[in-house]
Amino acid sequence: xxxxxxxxxxxxxxxxxxxxxxxxxxxxxxxxxxxxxxxxxxxxxxxxxxxxxxxxxxxxxxxxxxxxxxxxxxxxxxxxxxxxxxxxxxxxxxxxxxxxxxxxxxxxxxxxxxxxxxxxxxxxxxxxxxxxxxxxxxxxxxxxxxxxxxxxxxxxxxxxxxxxxxxxxxxxxxxxxxxxxxxxxxxxxxxxxxxxxxxxxxxxxxxxxxxxxxxxxxxxxxxxxxxxxxxxxxxxxxxxxxxxxxxxxxxxxxxxxxxxxxxxxxxxxxxxxxxxxxxxxxxxxxxxxxxxxxxxxxxxxxxxxxxxxxxxxxxxxxxxxxxxxxxxxxxxxxxxxxxxxxxxxxxxxxxxxxxxxxxxxxxxxxxxxxxxxxxxxxx
Numbered sequence: 001x002x003x004x005x006x007x008x009x010x011x012x013x014x015x016x017x018x019x020x021x022x023x024x025x026x027x028x029x030x031x032x033x034x035x036x037x038x039x040x041x042x043x044x045x046x047x048x049x050x051x052x053x054x055x056x057x058x059x060x061x062x063x064x065x066x067x068x069x070x071x072x073x074x075x076x077x078x079x080x081x082x083x084x085x086x087x088x089x090x091x092x093x094x095x096x097x098x099x100x101x102x103x104x105x106x107x108x109x110x111x112x113x114x115x116x117x118x119x120x121x122x123x124x125x126x127x128x129x130x131x132x133x134x135x136x137x138x139x140x141x142x143x144x145x146x147x148x149x150x151x152x153x154x155x156x157x158x159x160x161x162x163x164x165x166x167x168x169x170x171x172x173x174x175x176x177x178x179x180x181x182x183x184x185x186x187x188x189x190x191x192x193x194x195x196x197x198x199x200x201x202x203x204x205x206x207x208x209x210x211x212x213x214x215x216x217x218x219x220x221x222x223x224x225x226x227x228x229x230x231x232x233x234x235x236x237x238x239x240x241x242x243x244x245x246x247x248x249x250x251x252x253x254x255x256x257x258x259x260x261x262x263x264x265x266x267x268x269x270x271x272x273x274x275x276x277x278x279x280x281x282x283x284x285x286x287x288x289x290x291x292x293x294x295x296x297x298x299x300x301x302x303x304x305x306x307x308x309x310x311x312x313x314x315x316x317x318x319x320x321x322x323x324x325x326x327x328x329x330x331x332x333x334x335x336x337x338x339x340x341x342x343x344x345x346x347x348x349x350x351x352x353x354x355x356x357x358x359x360x361x362x363x364x365x366x367x368x369x370x371x372x373x374x375x376x377x378x379x
Contacts, residue, residue, distance in 0.1 A: 004187055006175040007143035007258025009151040012075050012362045013168020015246025019043035021361045023248045023270030025071045026064055028355035033060030035353035038098045041270035045246035048080055053094040065091045076168040083169065083240030119344035122306035123275040130284025131261030132292040133299040135183055138367035139289050142183045144258030147174045148363040149216045154193055163207050169194035169239030186221045189213060190229040194239035205230040255365050261301055269361055273352035274343055280304045283346045285366050286373040287335055293376045296331050298323040304341060311342035334379055
C-alpha cells in the first residue's frame with residue numbers, strides 16, 4: 001500500500017527557534033560556570049522585544065541581556081523594519097529561583113530519603129518517547145532527516161552568501177511516499193525563505209532549487225511528478241519576531257521525529273538535565289537507536305515515564321512494530337540490565353552537565369553524530 005508522510009523543519013531565524021536558541025544559550029552559560037545549575041528558562045519574542053522569564057538556581061552570575069543580544073546577532077537579525085535588531089531591541093528579564101517545593105523533590109529523590117539509592121528526583125512528572133528506524137544512516141525517519149538537511153542548507157547558503165539576498169527566517173516541509181512502509185520517493189518539497197526587498201521570485205525559485213534542494217535531496221528520490229512549492233505566497237520580506245511572535249518550546253515536533261513517532265508533550269530548550277522531559281527523551285532515543293543498531297529491530301519506540309521527586313521510572317515500554325528479531329520482553333530486560341534510568345544515572349551516563357545544549361537547538365536534537373545519546377554501543 002502506498003501512502004504519504006510529511007515532516008517539517010525550520011531555520012534558526014524562525015521566531016520560535018530564535019527563542020529556543022536564546023534559552024539554550026542562557027542554559028549553557030550557567031552550566032559552563034556551575035554544572036549543577038538548575039535552569040528552566042523561557043523566551044518570548046515579539047515586535048522589537050525579547051522577554052526572558054523562568055526559574056534559575058545557580059552559583060553562577062550571567063549577563064542574560066548580553067547573551068540575548070549576542071544570540072540574535074549570531075542568528076543574523078539586524079533590521080528592526082523587517083525582523084528584529086540585536087542592537088536596539090528591548091530586552092526584559094524576569095527571573096526567580098526554583099520553587100522550594102519542586103527543589104524538595106529534586107534535591108533528594110523519594111528513594112534516597114528512604115535510604116534505598118542516591119539520586120536526584122525527577123524534576124517533573126511526565127512521559128517521554130525515543131525513536132529510531134533504519135530508513136537513514138543516522139537511524140532517523142527520512143522525512144524529518146531531509147527537512148532538517150534542507151533547512152540547514154538554506155542557512156548555509158545564506159551565511160556563505162551563495163544566495164546573498166535571503167534572510168534568517170525560513171521553513172521547510174518534505175513529503176515522502178512510502179510503499180509497504182519503505183520510502184520510495186519524495187512527493188512534495190515546500191520551502192519558504194525570508195528575503196530582501198525587490199527580489200525576483202523566479203530567480204529565488206531557481207536558486208533555491210539549484211543550490212538548496214538539488215544539493216541535498218538524492219536524485220533517485222526525485223522524479224517528474226515531484227512537486228515544488230518555493231515561497232508560495234510570493235513574498236516573504238517581513239520575518240522573524242516582526243512577522244510572528246516566538247516562544248520557547250513551540251517546535252517540539254521539529255525537535256524530535258517530525259511527527260513520525262509519538263511525543264510526550266514536554267519541550268527541551270532552556271531546561272537543565274534534571275528535567276526529565278529533556279534528559280529522559282535523550283536517553284529514550286539512545287535506547288531506541290541502539291536497539292535498531294544492534295539488529296534487534298528495524299524500528300523501535302521507547303517510552304519512559306516518571307513521577308516528580310521519584311528517581312526510578314514508573315514504566316519502561318518498548319514497541320518494535322513487529323520488526324523485532326528477538327522477543328520484546330528480552331529487549332526490555334537487556335535495557336533494564338544495561339542502564340540506570342534514574343535522573344542521576346542518565347545525567348552521568350550521557351554526561352549532561354556540560355554546556356552542550358546550543359548544539360542541539362537547531363535542526364533537531366537527534367541524528368547528530370557529536371551528541372552522547374547518538375553513540376552506538378553493544379546492547
